Amino acid sequence: MPSPAGSGDQVNAVLNGIFEPGLFTSGPVRVALVVGGAVSLVSAMVGVFTVIRGQSFAGHSLGDLGTTGGSGAFLVGANPLWGFVSFAVVGAGAMELFGVRRQRGRDMATGIVLGAGLGVAALFLYLGTTERNTTGATITILFGSMFVIRASMIPVFALLSVAALALVGLLYRPLLLSALNQDIASARGVPVRAVGALYLLAMAIAVSLSCVTIGAILSTAVLIGPAAAALRLTKRPGLAFAWAGLIGLGVTWLGIVLAYDSYYWPPVGRGWPVSFFVVAVILAVYLLADVAGRRSEKRAGRIRGRDLVDRAMDKGAE
Numbered sequence: 001m002p003s004p005a006g007s008g009d010q011v012n013a014v015l016n017g018i019f020e021p022g023l024f025t026s027g028p029v030r031v032a033l034v035v036g037g038a039v040s041l042v043s044a045m046v047g048v049f050t051v052i053r054g055q056s057f058a059g060h061s062l063g064d065l066g067t068t069g070g071s072g073a074f075l076v077g078a079n080p081l082w083g084f085v086s087f088a089v090v091g092a093g094a095m096e097l098f099g100v101r102r103q104r105g106r107d108m109a110t111g112i113v114l115g116a117g118l119g120v121a122a123l124f125l126y127l128g129t130t131e132r133n134t135t136g137a138t139i140t141i142l143f144g145s146m147f148v149i150r151a152s153m154i155p156v157f158a159l160l161s162v163a164a165l166a167l168v169g170l171l172y173r174p175l176l177l178s179a180l181n182q183d184i185a186s187a188r189g190v191p192v193r194a195v196g197a198l199y200l201l202a203m204a205i206a207v208s209l210s211c212v213t214i215g216a217i218l219s220t221a222v223l224i225g226p227a228a229a230a231l232r233l234t235k236r237p238g239l240a241f242a243w244a245g246l247i248g249l250g251v252t253w254l255g256i257v258l259a260y261d262s263y264y265w266p267p268v269g270r271g272w273p274v275s276f277f278v279v280a281v282i283l284a285v286y287l288l289a290d291v292a293g294r295r296s297e298k299r300a301g302r303i304r305g306r307d308l309v310d311r312a313m314d315k316g317a318e
Helices: 004-018 027-052 056-076 080-098 103-131 135-143 151-170 172-180 182-187 192-214 219-233 237-262 274-317
Strands: none
Touching: 027 056, 027 151, 027 172, 027 192, 027 219, 027 237, 027 274, 056 080, 056 103, 056 135, 056 192, 056 219, 080 151, 080 192, 151 172, 151 192, 172 182, 172 192, 182 192, 192 219, 192 274, 219 237, 219 274, 237 274
């Protein structure tokens, strides 16, 4: 019978084979696991309604608008998070102000706001690179970096995450009803415009947090990918929220582990960006969920077909 010490050595050997030394003792990694996990959880759950309501383009645009805020914050020496949040919230308000109820009008307003925001972002990035010599700012803004987030920012991320989830929780039923049919929702007394504006606020907060962790360009992947995968696995909104949160949390943590381990891959000392791994894992998970969803739909179709045949035979026997 193996001794407890021997079993412990075997467990350590397995863990060392999976995780590189120092992973769980590294301060930046622990902060990345906490912040990245919280942000991906919130973004994925908020993203469920983004997919259901057909507002993926708006989510992508808010991420791009975050480029304007992040680059402006770098230019004046402020924390990029506040730049991301402020410009995303202002952008969401502008989309709602200029938009109309129908999809075409919303997309047109989103495109106009996005174009204006990216133009200002180009100016800020140019000034930041030429006048302040912050050449690394562009990479950080566009692709993020979880490993440089300070531990002192954890309470701020937690507060914003709770705010976004609380908004979605309070708006759950009106959001579902307005997503199914805005006319019916209005007839039942749902303030559709106000609900849409508040949801855009929640989405702006979630996207802003993602901009800090995996970058403005890739923030849409965390918002849409886990939610889309969850909705391929189930059509029940409540269960989709749970699936999306678990997927978002899992892919981000796995991406952090792979990014840390990649530092020891050949050529040693050149780790790959965590944002790449997160997005790559999200893509793989979505493809697997899509395959599982297609198989489930085929099985459901065969069951419905057999039920129709059985009913027809029963009627014939009568």
